[in-house]
Amino acid sequence: MSEQYTDEVMNHFLQPHNVGTIKDPDGVGRVGNPVCGDVMEIQIKVENDRISDAKFRTFGCGAAIATSSVLTDMVKGKRLTEALKITNREVTQALGGLPARKRHCSVLAEEALHSAIKDYRERLRGKIKRGEEPITRCCPDDSCELCQLLAKRSQEIAKKHASEDL
Amino acid sequence: MTDKRRADAGNVTYLDHAATTPVRPEVLEAMLPFFAQKFGNPSTLYSVGAAAKEAMNAARAQVAALVGARTQEIYFTSGGTESDNWAVKGAACALREKGRHIIASKIEHHAVLETCRCLEKQGFEVTWLDVDGDGLVSPDHVAAAIRDDPILITVIHANNEVGVVEPIPEIGRIAAQRGVQLHTDAVQSLGKIPVNVDELGCNLLPISAHKIYGPKGIGALYVRKGTRLNKFMHGGDQENRKRSGTSNVAGIVGLGKAAELARLELDDETKRLTALRDRLIDGISASIPDATLSGPRHNRLPNNVHFCFKGVEGEGIILRLDHAGICAASGSACTSATLEPSHVLLAMGRPHEVAHGSLRLTLGRSNTQADVDKVLEVLPKTIEQLRAISPLYATSDQ
Numbered sequence: 001m002s003e004q005y006t007d008e009v010m011n012h013f014l015q016p017h018n019v020g021t022i023k024d025p026d027g028v029g030r031v032g033n034p035v036c037g038d039v040m041e042i043q044i045k046v047e048n049d050r051i052s053d054a055k056f057r058t059f060g061c062g063a064a065i066a067t068s069s070v071l072t073d074m075v076k077g078k079r080l081t082e083a084l085k086i087t088n089r090e091v092t093q094a095l096g097g098l099p100a101r102k103r104h105c106s107v108l109a110e111e112a113l114h115s116a117i118k119d120y121r122e123r124l125r126g127k128i129k130r131g132e133e134p135i136t137r138c139c140p141d142d143s144c145e146l147c148q149l150l151a152k153r154s155q156e157i158a159k160k161h162a163s164e165d166l
Numbered sequence: 167m168t169d170k171r172r173a174d175a176g177n178v179t180y181l182d183h184a185a186t187t188p189v190r191p192e193v194l195e196a197m198l199p200f201f202a203q204k205f206g207n208p209s210t211l212y213s214v215g216a217a218a219k220e221a222m223n224a225a226r227a228q229v230a231a232l233v234g235a236r237t238q239e240i241y242f243t244s245g246g247t248e249s250d251n252w253a254v255k256g257a258a259c260a261l262r263e264k265g266r267h268i269i270a271s272k273i274e275h276h277a278v279l280e281t282c283r284c285l286e287k288q289g290f291e292v293t294w295l296d297v298d299g300d301g302l303v304s305p306d307h308v309a310a311a312i313r314d315d316p317i318l319i320t321v322i323h324a325n326n327e328v329g330v331v332e333p334i335p336e337i338g339r340i341a342a343q344r345g346v347q348l349h350t351d352a353v354q355s356l357g358k359i360p361v362n363v364d365e366l367g368c369n370l371l372p373i374s375a376h377k378i379y380g381p382k383g384i385g386a387l388y389v390r391k392g393t394r395l396n397k398f399m400h401g402g403d404q405e406n407r408k409r410s411g412t413s414n415v416a417g418i419v420g421l422g423k424a425a426e427l428a429r430l431e432l433d434d435e436t437k438r439l440t441a442l443r444d445r446l447i448d449g450i451s452a453s454i455p456d457a458t459l460s461g462p463r464h465n466r467l468p469n470n471v472h473f474c475f476k477g478v479e480g481e482g483i484i485l486r487l488d489h490a491g492i493c494a495a496s497g498s499a500c501t502s503a504t505l506e507p508s509h510v511l512l513a514m515g516r517p518h519e520v521a522h523g524s525l526r527l528t529l530g531r532s533n534t535q536a537d538v539d540k541v542l543e544v545l546p547k548t549i550e551q552l553r554a555i556s557p558l559y560a561t562s563d564q
Contacts, residue, residue: 005485013482014489019555034519034558037479037507041557057557061481065555 005062006096012066017073020055026123029115032108038064040112042072046120051075051083056112063102067109070094080117086110179492179537183377183469183530184326184354189420190379190531196423197381200416208413209404218415225422232425233352233371234362235388241405242418245385246353249372250277252387252398252409253349254320257370258285259396261317261347269311269319271295271303272513275326275351279509282320295321300462301330301514308337312344319348323366324355327510327526328461329470331359338367347393353377353385357428358467359436369393373425375417379531380424384417439529440468442538446527447471449542454549456559460511460524469529474516477559478523478552486548492541495526519558 005013025043032038038060045053054075056068071091075083088106092098098106180188200221206214208222223237230237243249258268270282272294282292293311295303303321312319319341324331334350341348349370352361357378363371371388375381389395389408401410443466450457456476475483480496487494506512507521527541553559 010485010489013485016555030557034522035517037518037522039557057555059477059556059558060479062485064479065482 003099003101005066005099008070008094008096009063009066009098012069012095013062016056016065016069018055018069018076019057021057022053022055025055027116027118027120029112029117029119031111031115032060034059037061038105038108040064040068040108042068042109042112042116044075044113044116044120046080049081050077050079052077054116060108061102061105063098063105064108066095067091067098067106068112071109071113075113080120083113084117086113177491179540180532181527181529181537181541182493182495184329184526184528185495186376186382187379187530188532189376189381190424190427192427193380193420193423197416197420200419204415208415209402218413221419221422222413222415225418225425228422228426228429229373229386232356232361232429233373233388234364236391238406239363239388239391241387241389241409242413242421243372243385243387243409244383244411244414245376246275246351246372246374247277248398249374249385249387250275250349250351251281253370253372253389253395254278254281254318255285256395256398257318257347257349257393258290260394262290265315265317266290267293267314267316269293269295269308269316269346271297271321271332273297273301273303273325273327273330273510274320274322275353278320278322278349278351297513299515300465301325301328301460301510302462302465303332303337305333305336305340309340309344312340312346316346319346321348321350322354323350323352323361323371324359324467324470325461325510326354327508327524328472328514329354329467329528330461331355331465331467334366334368342367354467357432357435358439358469360432363388363390370395373421375421375424378424378428381417381420384414384421386421435531436468439533442529442533442535443468443471445535446529446538446541449538450545453542453546457549458520460514460516467528471527471529473525474511474520475523475525475549475553476520477556478549479556480522480524482552483523483525483548486551487544490540490544490548492544495528496524 022043022045026046027044030041032040041057043055044051054072056072058065058068088110091106204217206218208219226237226240229240270292286292295307321332347369350368352371353374369390373386375384397408399410404410458474460472484496511521
């Protein structure tokens with residue numbers, strides 16, 4: 001994979017779709033950390049269990065902005081269960097690929113979406129549905145710094161879920 | 167990025183002269199005969215070799231003149247990184263029986279920073295000197311750090327990211343009084359401000375050709391007579407037995423010519439660049455809210471402009487500027503191989519999230535007022551667009 005961005009990434013980066021916030025959103029997901037240089041926020045509107053609108057705001061690199069843009073495109077009109085099945089691989093494919101060191105950005109977008117849907121369901125039922133564990137890796141390489149970071153993050157989230165379950 | 171999207175080379179505004187510079191036509195012309203015609207190995211005795219040797223000696227004199235050194239104190243290397251490595255490791259190795267203590271600023275170039283870290287792993291102890299909010303090293307801190315018998319002090323002359331010019335003459339006086347060797351990396355300052363090894367009081371000073379309109383892959387190390395320094399490259403005993411390897415004659419001739427031109431044009435170019443720099447700094451400060459200049463307003467390289475913009479990430483700025491035909495740099499994590507933002511900005515006390523939104527513009531010979539105007543037209547829009555996407559820049563901040 002090239003270390004350069006594809007035309008598709010640049011198009012989404014330069015003219016991102018679905019930027020902004022939704023008035024009275026049904027679900028809001030915010031992931032990342034300004035210290036690490038990535039913060040992604042996805043807001044969704046849900047009607048009859050389908051995502052009728054999705055918007056994002058992202059602080060981060062070109063890949064982070066492009067993945068947020070393409071993912072919000074992809075989820076619109078989808079049932080929540082379908083939206084949850086979208087993988088970071090599909091997001092990356094929709095962009096014609098991402099440089100290896102940017103693949104974690106597609107994971108962050110997925111996390112932001114999952115977090116928004118979780119937020120919606122929590123609001124709806126007051127509790128999270130199981131089986132929505134966050135992504136723990138971006139590649140098969142055990143020594144990958146990003147994978148380690150993601151694994152750590154997911155442990156923290158799992159811990160939080162466990163305490164919520166009590 | 168694919169070619170069709172890349173801006174036409176003729177329309178590119180190049181503002182990354184701290185990264186590298188184009189080879190000047192005069193330099194290229196001086197180099198050309200030394201590839202195919204005067205190709206001889208300068209270490210040989212016959213005439214083809216002698217012609218190369220003569221050209222090398224002339225280049226050595228040109229480089230020496232740029233830094234106020236004697237010709238026999240200039241050793242050619244493959245560039246700034248090698249010179250930094252040689253200076254720090256060579257001094258540490260030569261003096262390891264005397265001591266294991268090295269004093270280094272926290273804002274050294276990576277070539278020095280990583281070399282010092284490597285020495286730390288080998289049992290050397292490094293005192294890392296803090297800098298103030300403008301990136302300045304305090305000579306008092308240097309003096310205080312000389313508690314035992316340090317073997318080397320290393321403080322960068324002018325920082326490659328934020329352009330702050332360090333008080334090397336004062337640090338040099340302290341080092342000389344206490345009998346400690348001083349290394350100062352002048353790769354960024356050469357050709358922009360006067361660099362004189364006696365005024366700086368340094369023992370070791372790396373030089374790079376491609377930052378002063380010479381070719382890549384060639385540089386030099388100034389080594390003051392009497393400096394304790396072990397050799398780094400072993401082999402055929404070139405460079406007065408200090409640095410082995412067949413001499414890169416064409417490169418050396420190019421470095422010499424570039425050094426000569428830099429010396430002759432220094433005063434005029436400094437004035438010209440300072441005026442452009444100040445217009446750029448004033449223009450950005452006036453047109454973009456929540457923009458913080460990194461480093462001091464005046465005590466900085468005449469070609470360096472460095473800002474942090476609240477709420478945006480650096481890579482996005484670079485990509486959008488590139489789309490508009492402006493080449494610039496950022497110290498953001500996303501433009502580097504690591505997840506960490508610039509060690510220089512962190513040492514200056516900038517929070518991580520601020521350090522992620524940095525932009526460095528470095529002016530050079532090709533730049534004019536029109537380039538400054540172009541940046542001032544494009545950049546405010548760029549920052550505004552990225553802030554509109556950012557969840558960290560709320561309307562209440564505006």
